[in-house]
Amino acid sequence: MPRVKRLEVSGPLNLALTLTSGQVFHAVREGARWHVLVGREPLELEQRGSELWLHRGRPRIARHFLSLDHDLEKLYEAFPGDRYSREALAACHGLRIVRQPPWECLATFLASPLKKVEHIRQISFSMRARYGQPVAGSPVQAFPDPERLAELDEASLRACGLGFRAKNVLEAARRVASGAMDWEALRRLPTSRLRETLMELPGVGRKVANCVMLFAFERLDVVPVDTWVARIVERLRGRAGRPLTLERSALRRFGRWAGYVQQYLFHHARTTGKLPEP
């Protein structure tokens, strides 16, 4: 049994919020501890106040995954000042945008259209249990490789609860397995070209591409506009706008932190059901 290590945290951190805010969908809580996988690397984490303890796993991977280097104080200086946004900021203080492995991020967000976060979580667990591999020391199995999913048929994927999304997951897995996505090369692309490339995959529209870029490619200025975010912005500015317009105005206002602002508003709205006063 590995010895517990303390991870240095310089700024605000809320581990539980970070793991339950609709970025990863497989984190499991056991008492005060959280289990999460980064690929096939198991992490067992515990937060006590401002202290973060690593009971299992490699410190470097934990720090990178949890983005402990993000300067949240800078984000909070740039955060919007209206009543609703301040409320979201207070509720989500310490929430961090993670750095997730691209394939499992892409695959789980391929499962996301017209699904609630809880359902995406169910699908993720089902895919892991059926087609993933066990990881020593983790209650959760690894997310299946594209090579594994590529050899399945659509019915086997539908058995995970994917519905009409199974076809997209299967086709995406086959393309990725055949080498269509060179993740390390993609990391060097500018955001617009990265988005175009992701959107070549079936089932990847602008929203899913933006989620993958925000949660797996460190594009913190990218704003996924879903039903919640669209409703929030509609209330805040008094009129509806098209997703692309909302994205661009958020980017103009909040710059490199736009994706973070979006995530705080999204999570607060989704978990409380509250929207700004019209």
Next chain:
DNA sequence: TGCCAGGCCAAAT
């Protein structure tokens, strides 16, 4: 029962 969910896509205006 009816409605909606971290949308996407092809078809029709």
Next chain:
DNA sequence: ATTTGGCATGGC
């Protein structure tokens, strides 16, 4: 260029 309808599944 923009809007519309269909899509599988599950929970309230």
